[in-house]
Amino acid sequence: MSRPERLERRAVISGIGQSQVGRRIGRGELDLTLEACLAAVADAGLTRDDIDGLSTYPGAGFGPGGFAGPPSPEVQDALRLRLNWHDGGIEGPGQLRAIFSACLAVAAGLARHVLVYRTVTEATAQGSGGRQGIGGGGGGSRGVPRFSGFMQWTLPFGAVSAANWIAQIAQLRVHRFGLTREQLAQIALNGRRNAALNERAIYREPLTLEDYLGARMVSTPLCLYDCDAPCDGSTAVVVSHADYAKDAPRPACHVNAIGTALRGRPSWDQFDDMTTFSARDAAASMWERTEFRPQDVDVAELYDGFSILTMVWLEELGFCAKGESGKFVEGGKRIALDGELPLNTGGGQLSAGRLHGFGLLHEACLQLRGEGEARQVPGAPQVAAVAAGGGPIAGCMLLTRGPGS
Amino acid sequence: MTASGPPIRLLPRLDETNSFFWTAGEEGELKFLRCGECGKLFHPPAPLCAYCLSRSVAPSTVSGRARIHSFTVNHQQWVPGSDPYVIALVTIAEQEDIRLTTNLVGCDASDVHIGMEVEVTFEAHDDVWLPLFRPSATSL
Numbered sequence: 001m002s003r004p005e006r007l008e009r010r011a012v013i014s015g016i017g018q019s020q021v022g023r024r025i026g027r028g029e030l031d032l033t034l035e036a037c038l039a040a041v042a043d044a045g046l047t048r049d050d051i052d053g054l055s056t057y058p059g060a061g062f063g064p065g066g067f068a069g070p071p072s073p074e075v076q077d078a079l080r081l082r083l084n085w086h087d088g089g090i091e092g093p094g095q096l097r098a099i100f101s102a103c104l105a106v107a108a109g110l111a112r113h114v115l116v117y118r119t120v121t122e123a124t125a126q127g128s129g130g131r132q133g134i135g136g137g138g139g140g141s142r143g144v145p146r147f148s149g150f151m152q153w154t155l156p157f158g159a160v161s162a163a164n165w166i167a168q169i170a171q172l173r174v175h176r177f178g179l180t181r182e183q184l185a186q187i188a189l190n191g192r193r194n195a196a197l198n199e200r201a202i203y204r205e206p207l208t209l210e211d212y213l214g215a216r217m218v219s220t221p222l223c224l225y226d227c228d229a230p231c232d233g234s235t236a237v238v239v240s241h242a243d244y245a246k247d248a249p250r251p252a253c254h255v256n257a258i259g260t261a262l263r264g265r266p267s268w269d270q271f272d273d274m275t276t277f278s279a280r281d282a283a284a285s286m287w288e289r290t291e292f293r294p295q296d297v298d299v300a301e302l303y304d305g306f307s308i309l310t311m312v313w314l315e316e317l318g319f320c321a322k323g324e325s326g327k328f329v330e331g332g333k334r335i336a337l338d339g340e341l342p343l344n345t346g347g348g349q350l351s352a353g354r355l356h357g358f359g360l361l362h363e364a365c366l367q368l369r370g371e372g373e374a375r376q377v378p379g380a381p382q383v384a385a386v387a388a389g390g391g392p393i394a395g396c397m398l399l400t401r402g403p404g405s
Numbered sequence: 406m407t408a409s410g411p412p413i414r415l416l417p418r419l420d421e422t423n424s425f426f427w428t429a430g431e432e433g434e435l436k437f438l439r440c441g442e443c444g445k446l447f448h449p450p451a452p453l454c455a456y457c458l459s460r461s462v463a464p465s466t467v468s469g470r471a472r473i474h475s476f477t478v479n480h481q482q483w484v485p486g487s488d489p490y491v492i493a494l495v496t497i498a499e500q501e502d503i504r505l506t507t508n509l510v511g512c513d514a515s516d517v518h519i520g521m522e523v524e525v526t527f528e529a530h531d532d533v534w535l536p537l538f539r540p541s542a543t544s545l
Contacts, residue, residue, distance in 0.1 A: 040456035057469045133483040146418035153449065154506045154534050158411025160483050175475075175519040217480040219492075269494055269506045270448070274475060311466055 006289050011103035012252035014113070014240040015044025016365045021200055021233030021353050023123045031068045033119045034078055036234035044238040046113055052084040055117050057098040057356075058089030065225075066125025069118065069234065085110040093282055094262040094303075094389030095357030096397060099177065100258050102239035108127035112241050117233035118358035126230055133160030134141070153269065163227055163306065165268045166390055170308040171272050174221055176323065179311070181221060183326035183385030185212040187307035187343075188225040188350050191333050195347025197337075197375035202229050202353040208231040215274075226307040231353030235362050242403070253365045254403050259286025259396040266392045275323075276316055279309075279387070282394040283316040290398055291322075294318035297398070298381030299367045301360035302342055304348040309390040314343075317385060317396065342377045357388030368401040408517075410508040412478070412487035416533050419492040422450045430534025437503060439465035446500045469493035469525035471538060472493030474504060478514050493516055495538055511539035 017039025019032040041048060060071035077080075085105045091098065095118060102114035121294050147155050159165060173179040189227065195201035207225065215224040220224040245252035261281035264271045271277050287293075294317060302313040311325040319341055320328035329335055335343035346363035353359065364384040368371050380401075387396035417427055429436040437446045440454035441461035453460050491509040496502075501532040509517055510526065523538040 131481075133481075144415065146416050148418045148420065152423065155415040156417060156533075157481070157506050157508045157537075158479060158490055158493055159506050160411075160415075163481065163482070164477055164479055167479075168475035168492070171477055172475040172519065197446035217478070219481060220478040222477075269504050270502075273500070274494070356413050 005307065006257060007107035008100070008103040008255045008258045010107040010242050011239050011255045012242045012245045012248070012385060013237050013255070013365055014248040015040045015042070015238035015250065016362050017041070017043055017201070017236045018252065018362055019234040021202070021231055021355065023202060023229075024127070025232045026124055027232065029119050030074055032121070032232065032234040033070050033117055033236070035076055035078065036119070036236040037075065037115055037117055040236035040238050041115065043250060044113065044240065045247065046238065048079050048081060050113050051079075051081050051115045051292045053086065053097040053102060053105050053114030054081060054083055055102045055114055055116045055255070057086040057088070057095045057357060058090035062090050064125070064291075066120060066122035068185055068326065069120060075117065078239055081254055083111070085114065089096070093262065093395030094393045096361070096386070096388045096395040099237070099239060099361065099397070100260060100395065103255050103258065106239055106241045112244070113241065114239045115236060116239055117234055117236040118356055120230075120354060120356055120398050121232045122230035122354065123232045131161070137382055150268065161219075162391070163219045163222060164308045166308060167222045168223050169312065170273055174312070176275060176328060181213060182209065182331055184307055184311065184331040185209055185227065186332045186335065187304060187310045188324075190329070190332050191344050191348040191350040191352070192339065193376055194345050195351035198346045198352060201347040201351050202231055203351045212298060222306060222308065225350065228305050228349035228354040229351065231355065233290055233353060235355050235358035237361065251369045251401055253368050253399045253401065254327065256292065256398040256400050257286050257290035259289075261285035262392065262394075264392070268391050271392055276312055277391045278394040279312045279390070281318040282387070282389075282396050283313070283318070285371045286398065287318065288395050292383060292398055297341065297383050297385045298366065298379070299345060299377050300343050300385045301345070301364045301387070302343060303357060303386070303388045304344055304350050305354065305390055310344065310348070312390070313387045313396070317387065335375060337375060337377055345372060345375050345377060361386050361390065364399055368399060408508070408514045409510050410528065410537065411490050412484045413451050414475060414530050414535065416530055419532065422452070424452060427533045429464070429466070430529070433527065433529060434466045434534055435525045436464040436468045437497075438462045446503055448503045457477060467497055467499045469483060470498035471505070471523050473496070473509070473517065473521040473523060475519060476509065476517050478517075493517070493538065495523060496504070499504045499535055505536065508537045509539070510537050
């Protein structure tokens, strides 16, 4: 049987855009979204009349305040888009699922230019009260709603946040692989070094190992600097059919492979291998769809909603052996801008803000286009890996400058 | 400091599928669905056996012994002024692919370790008996 065509290769990212990004900037989610969307459309050399597809993650009303962003019908209507294909939702291979769907839509001929966005206003929504847990942060008494589905198995025990669930990944890695806090710190320190060179980043002042080790614990072994920074902001990209690449004003970023698998149980506490979760499956399925190998990757934008998730992606994407990510990042040189695997070059979510996967995608495109300014990876990177998600929610992709192999 | 649970308990909504699990503690028992065909336990509760797809499934009492697979000490003040508490993921003695998220209670948080043997204890809230775990008497 012949190998099925990898249809995602018919897609490119022809334009990128980002709104103002910051802490509690107090602008509405639709306002930020339209700013990002119009920037992406213009960047692609298009007008709104050219946009015939729309997709978002996670879509209407999911999660605590400021998490979801505006539903796609609001964006469609605000821009009076006339769509041939539209999509939005949270179920799928992580935040990038909206991108993957758009790639398949253009490959299938359902649309030619799909606008894809992700918006958060979590900083404003949380106000001065700090980060909330799911279910109102554990607050409750008589009259408080009860919980069904997955939440019933975690919320009664005060496991009210992804921080609690993901901390147990880190703890298991401390036990199995001898991971140290000094090693884990390198993800945060690397992000902060890169953020200092990124004018759009949220936290840019120097961060030292001493600062990291002295920070308050959130959920052991994760401290404050292991958790990303809630922010307000919107990121948008235009996913176009690859035959538009030659007409796009900016270098198109070609989609080479997407990783979408979830072969273990879709559960935060029943997944077979809790040191990896489904990053293992997403990464494996991506490499099954490409001739590129990990050593071909010039820049890596790997999800750092929590620092430990970046460590998991480093291993599962094959940049180092299983259990070796601690040693791989030790000292920080390997993952620096001039290292063998420049990582989270814009500062990642830890320092540039929790744009929920899409900030990393945006940064990967900037790097492939050579628009990284002070933080541009030297040597004109040709292949970028982007990964988003953690636990049983994971997706990843390879992007290339030019059509690739 | 001896660990207890979180300051406030959010509770499950009982339904026809899960109520046996959340109420078994009234009799001091921990129960999971067991398949009458293949004998395997599975969790969370579902209408059929995840292993052999048989519909012949019924609640079955287990020993209540378990082992800590991973854990975390929560310090974040989700509720202002609250003390740290231990969230643990335990694997039950009878079948190692069945895990529960729970709280470890009755020992010092600094003594908790992966691999620790623990046993179930229940905490009642309204019509729900939450299965918590404490260090196993035989392992002390």
